[in-house]
Amino acid sequence: MISSVERVRAAYARIAQVDRPEVWIGLRPQEDVEADAASVDARAASGERLPLAGTVFAVKGNIDVAGLPTTAGCPSYAYRPEADAPVVARLRAAGAVVLGTTNLDQFATGLVGTRSPYGAVRNALDPAYVSGGSSSGSAVAVALGIADFALGTDTAGSGRVPAAFNGIVGLKPTRGLVPVEGVVPACASLDCVTVFARTLPEAERALALMAAPSGRELPALEQRRPGPWRIAVPRPERLGELEEGWAEAFGSAAARLAEAGAELLEVDPTPFIEAAAMLYEGAFVAERYTAVGTFVDGHAGSADLDPTVAGIISRARDVPAHRFYADLERLSALRTRALTALGDTDALLLPTTPGHPTLADVEADPLGANARLGRFTNSTNLFDLAAVAVPAGEVNGLPFGVMVIGQAFTDERLVRIAGLLAAPPVRLVVVGAHLSGQPLNGQLLSLGGRLVRTTTTASAYRLYALETVPPKPGLVRAEEGGAAIEAEVWQLPPEGLGALVAALPRPMALGSVELADGSFVTGFLCEPAALDGAREITSYGGWRAALPSLAALPSPAALPSLVRTEGPGLSPPRT
Template sequence: MITAVERVRAAYARIARADRPEVWIDLRAREDAEADAAAVDARIAAGERLPLAGTVFAVKGNIDVAGLPTTAGCPAYAYRPAADAPAVARLKAAGAVLLGTTNLDQFATGLVGTRSPYGAVRNAVDPAYVSGGSSSGSAVAVALGIADFALGTDTAGSGRVPAALNGIVGLKPTIGLVPTDGVVPACASLDCVTVFARTLPEAERALSFMAAPSARELPALEQRRPGPWRIAVPDPGQLGELDKGWPEAFRSAATRLADAGAEILPVDLTPFTEAAAMLYEGAFVAERYTAVGTFVDARAGSADLDPTVAGIISRARDIPAHRLYADREKLSALRTRAVVALGDADALLLPTTPGHPTLAEVAADPVGTNARLGRFTNSTNLFDLAAVAVPAGEVNGLPFGVMLIGPAFTDERLARVAGLLTTPPLRLAVVGAHLSGQPLNGQLLALGGRLVRTTTTAPAYRLYALDTVPPKPGLVRAREGGAAIETEVWQLPAEGLGALLAALPRPMALGSVELADGTSVPGFLCEPEALDGAREITSYGGWRAALAATS
């Protein structure tokens, strides 16, 4: 296992090789980070449990870190917090070592990563393209392999757009799941602390330490209907104009979900796109003025202020109150339509962005290019939804990403569905109580299982009726006198199979089952000692036939 000190040294070596100074606002001195790492290693040596020991992370510059200025991307705004934001403190307490604070679109107002006096953050794959924002530095620090994970924020898509454009994972949790104390607000009622990582398990692990279940009361969620994952996918015509090659990449992602066993459902995207336009074009942008408007007005024309950001915030000052109430009423109606459109779908699949602009394209049209990037992300927090953005391939050598969006507090479910895109599904052979129509088949359905085919084992097995509740058979490989046994092959997400095995009671065990065509798949077998006194039913050729014959 790599030590914390070794990981810190590797991170600073990577920083030197990458030569991307625009990623950082305040990079900690190497000796300070090494001192923290040495303290972590000493605590581990003393027997303390620190689950994140050996990892390093970065924090977006609008989140408080004790000892470093919080700038929110504006030098004149900087203040020195007395304590870490709770999300940061929890990660440190778990053993992660902080590298520094990262660049962002000023006051978290932007999706491009270029609106900063600290410099435009260039894309990790091709520096001619934007990194995406506003959590630009955090995403690139992860994509370049400098940080194991990084914190961002997401109001309109800032925790997802940079993930997609840099080929990494971005988790945008349910509003309130991670405390926003110690975060400079963009729109306080919509802001989320998010996490970037190169893989889904790494992102989930970091999020688990940041989350605070008591921050918001957990509602009573409707029981999910058993069966495969149900994914809502809009008609291509509703997506609007996408970059060249992106429609095909999106269809490919949907196909991969279907191939993994998901049921693809149609959905009307209209309420989502109409609500997305309201975030900046409507009255909700006034909340950005509430956050930092007085500061921006007092420094009008200052070189510290990005002119595009300052213009957006200052114009929000004059939005009349009656317009806010009208927009709230309209949003409520759109939210109702969106819920109806989703029906019982577990998630909505969308491209994270419609395209990937170059730095030159943003410079030529800073407002229009930015607005286009939020077409699919802007409505998520307005509708109080959770989301996860994951890589889904490449187009013309650049990362292509999709996101899965679902109801509040279905964060874990969304991650399981996203796992179908990042982890190949596994197959499982069943011969007894998990067969279609049998008492335990619902376990497979609830875990997103899908029946692939019905076949038999190779003629090398024996089957016994076990004294269990519910009744089930035991399958064992025979040294001689074996037969072919009816078998169903099911496909499950990897984590679904893991959950099934964790609850598997003795005498059942998982082993390799040879099928009639000569291939082998994992399947349920029986421990030999459980067969003492059991009745052999091999001659019936399968469990269902044995039940029918003895009923």
């Protein structure tokens, strides 16, 4: 496994590479984070069990991190907590290291990621598009390969919409499963702390470590009858207006579940959609005034109050009590209709959003664009349900995501069902410029890569120094004269490996590499013809050991970035 210090250095190198300052509100100094990482490495070396050692995470700016101001996206609101929120403390105790606090839609009010005096957080894949909110910075930090996972919150969908727009996973647990102490509330009765990660297993592991015995009484869930997963799926025409290509992408996701053995049952989504509109248009928005309304009123006209957010919260002050009770009654009726429609199905499949707006779209219609994004997410917490958001393909070159939604305390079941949509990660052996700390390692991180282990090849390989920029070694299998060569095994999403292969320059090639334990894993090899005149460095036992004897590496700033390489499967960033 990669050491915590090495992972921190890779994270800060990636921060410099991507140049997205709007992601952060409180990025900690690298030397402080390295000091925390060194402490984790020392604890691990002493034998302490640290399941998250070697990982770094980011925290939404409305969750307390000791030593950093909690701003909730509003500088004048900031306070400096003396202790971590319980969720942060538990992750740190498990060996994860905090990079800093991230940007958000102010007071967690929004699904767009643009309502912040710290700047609009741009989409990780196309900066012309929104990142999604309110947990915008956390999602983008994960999608860009800076953080291994990140914390968000979800009241209306903020732990799911940013996941969908940035091609990552978002887990919204059952309310009460994860403590919300140390979190600035949006609507305290609905708020959940959520997890973003690039894969389901990473997200599930972090969530399990944050969870605690719930103070809620466990419901008497009926024992599911034997058989395949039963998934409720609306017909696309019942979902309302969707962007071009989204109905087809949703149909493809449903078809993949069927191909994986699930039984699909048609459902009417009307009660879910009608309840979603109530979150902001009904009386429930009054709880946002309860949370921060006095502060907003006392700072009316302040330059650091987002005008859209301030307007929503201030207007909520005047919601009459009789409307609240009328809405409670209506919500109860809608929830009964919704759960009756689901029957004994295991989960409901929905698109995460009906479309993906640009920054310009949101600027032109801030309230309307935001309202459309909550069409499928807003009802989840109102109905006291759990949800998992996962990538489900692309539309017009941008990620398309879906949600698997189910009853409270069926979180584990939902992860298993969502896993049917996620292709299993692949493994890749690297021996040269893609090793941790080497000039091309950022390519692996940007594609969602994660170091699995450090090992060596079988004693059947020879290593050569190639004349390339940046310098790379060529690994070839040899009938004689071979040796064990230092290697790292990385895990990548399938699409990440595909992008890497599409941009792979000659004479590099992918092939099957035998490791010291006798297993065979896909890895970087070299075309034999490129070895003519190349210097053999097998005796050094690896690329790192050979480097001092070779010419100095060029500056990383002069190196091509994989995420900016054009070619099959890759596109330059849109401007």
